[in-house]
Amino acid sequence: MTEEKYSLRQHIIRGGIGGALGLLILPRYGEMLNSIIIDAGEGGTPALIISCILYFVIGALAGIATMPFADTGKELVIRSVIHYALTSLAFSALCLVNGWNRGRWDTLFFFIGVLAVFYLTIWLARWIAWLGEISDIREKLGIKPKRSPLGIVEALPYAVLVLLTSFIVSCAGYALDRTGWVGSIITALIIPAGVFWAGVVLGKHNGFAPAFIVLAELAAAAGFGITIFALHLNLGFGWGAAIPAIAALIGNLAGFALGKIKEKRAE
Amino acid sequence: MKVEYVEIPELKEPEITIRASELTPEISKLIASLTADEPIRGWRGDEMEIIPLADILRFYTDGKGVSLETASGAYSVRERIYELEEKLPKREFVRISNSEIVNIRHITAIDLSFTGTIRLTLTGGRLVFSSRRYIKKLKEAVGV
Numbered sequence: 001m002t003e004e005k006y007s008l009r010q011h012i013i014r015g016g017i018g019g020a021l022g023l024l025i026l027p028r029y030g031e032m033l034n035s036i037i038i039d040a041g042e043g044g045t046p047a048l049i050i051s052c053i054l055y056f057v058i059g060a061l062a063g064i065a066t067m068p069f070a071d072t073g074k075e076l077v078i079r080s081v082i083h084y085a086l087t088s089l090a091f092s093a094l095c096l097v098n099g100w101n102r103g104r105w106d107t108l109f110f111f112i113g114v115l116a117v118f119y120l121t122i123w124l125a126r127w128i129a130w131l132g133e134i135s136d137i138r139e140k141l142g143i144k145p146k147r148s149p150l151g152i153v154e155a156l157p158y159a160v161l162v163l164l165t166s167f168i169v170s171c172a173g174y175a176l177d178r179t180g181w182v183g184s185i186i187t188a189l190i191i192p193a194g195v196f197w198a199g200v201v202l203g204k205h206n207g208f209a210p211a212f213i214v215l216a217e218l219a220a221a222a223g224f225g226i227t228i229f230a231l232h233l234n235l236g237f238g239w240g241a242a243i244p245a246i247a248a249l250i251g252n253l254a255g256f257a258l259g260k261i262k263e264k265r266a267e
Numbered sequence: 268m269k270v271e272y273v274e275i276p277e278l279k280e281p282e283i284t285i286r287a288s289e290l291t292p293e294i295s296k297l298i299a300s301l302t303a304d305e306p307i308r309g310w311r312g313d314e315m316e317i318i319p320l321a322d323i324l325r326f327y328t329d330g331k332g333v334s335l336e337t338a339s340g341a342y343s344v345r346e347r348i349y350e351l352e353e354k355l356p357k358r359e360f361v362r363i364s365n366s367e368i369v370n371i372r373h374i375t376a377i378d379l380s381f382t383g384t385i386r387l388t389l390t391g392g393r394l395v396f397s398s399r400r401y402i403k404k405l406k407e408a409v410g411v
Binding site (some may be wrong): 072074076127130133134138143 | 371374375376377378379380381382383384385398399400402405406409410411
């Protein structure tokens with residue numbers, strides 16, 4: 001067995017076991033998975049077994065999720081599309097077995113659409129990390145392009161990432177806990193944490209970009225707003241609406257400072 | 268340019284110091300020519316030319332063998348690409364794909380495609396492509 005095949009098998013097994021364990025843990029957090037427990041309690045053991053297998057499959061697919069990004073060009077696109085197609089199939093089967101889509105196909109397609117946005121988010125996060133490396137190389141070679149006014153061009157990919165993250169996280173928060181506080185806390189913590197991270201990376205590679213603070217706020221609000229609109233939620237933005245802008249400012253300044261420290265050390 | 272020669276009998280080997288307000292392409296070229304370990308022999312038919320390292324844009328393999336490219340044209344090279352990778356100064360030349368080594372000093376732009384392919388523009392507008400598998404070598408070569 002080649003090293004690559006061995007590594008692939010290890011990732012599948014670990015991811016699969018993790019996925020199967022998710023079945024035991026996730027139902028504690030809301031009604032999302034209650035149908036499985038109810039089915040099992042009423043003699044619906046086959047549904048539980050099928051769910052276990054599907055959870056293993058989804059976990060295994062998550063375990064090898066980084067592999068499509070190991071390549072570039074056409075291979076990256078092909079591998080990503082195959083991975084997405086397989087995950088969509090397994091996830092759709094899980095939805096149908098457990099009735100999460102409540103018998104509605106449009107709901108199922110919405111879930112698959114959210115999954116596509118999730119893939120896009122992961123890909124964009126990877127691309128931004130690659131762009132950071134390219135930016136460092138340009139800097140060393142003295143061929144870095146002149147910065148745009150207020151860093152607007154440099155901030156754009158990061159703002160798109162914030163928009164996608166905000167949408168995915170608010171959808172996930174709602175799915176995990178529709179009425180309680182768990183979803184709200186996840187949303188209120190993960191979105192600012194994502195904005196902060198984006199600000200740090202942007203600041204480290206491109207310096208202080210005032211445009212990012214405005215763009216991040218707009219993007220986070222748009223992502224959250226799309227979720228409210230798509231799921232017909234009766235929610236407002238409230239006092240926490242300014243948190244992404246604050247996280248963006250602190251993150252960007254922290255990244256800027258880190259970049260300067262790194263420069264000084266290199267000297 | 269001011270050139271000064273100072274004789275110091277105690278020195279075991281010659282020492283050259285260049286003083287300038289900034290590193291210009293001319294100075295880079297001068298440094299490259301002074302630090303070149305071994306000359307590269309380029310062939311055009313039966314005629315051989317010694318090519319200064321600073322003039323070389325890239326080495327590449329095509330169907331026929333290994334060639335090098337300068338602003339004035341291409342030459343055949345007798346060495347294999349892996350032998351050149353070993354022989355060339357690591358801070359000046361970097362392998363960017365299975366079939367190509369480029370001169371770092373001739374890189375004028377770097378762009379990243381949406382699928383992670385890296386496009387390098389060399390002096391004169393020559394475009395060459397690298398994959399993410401080689402980014403580590405590129406980073407090491409430039410000192411990131």
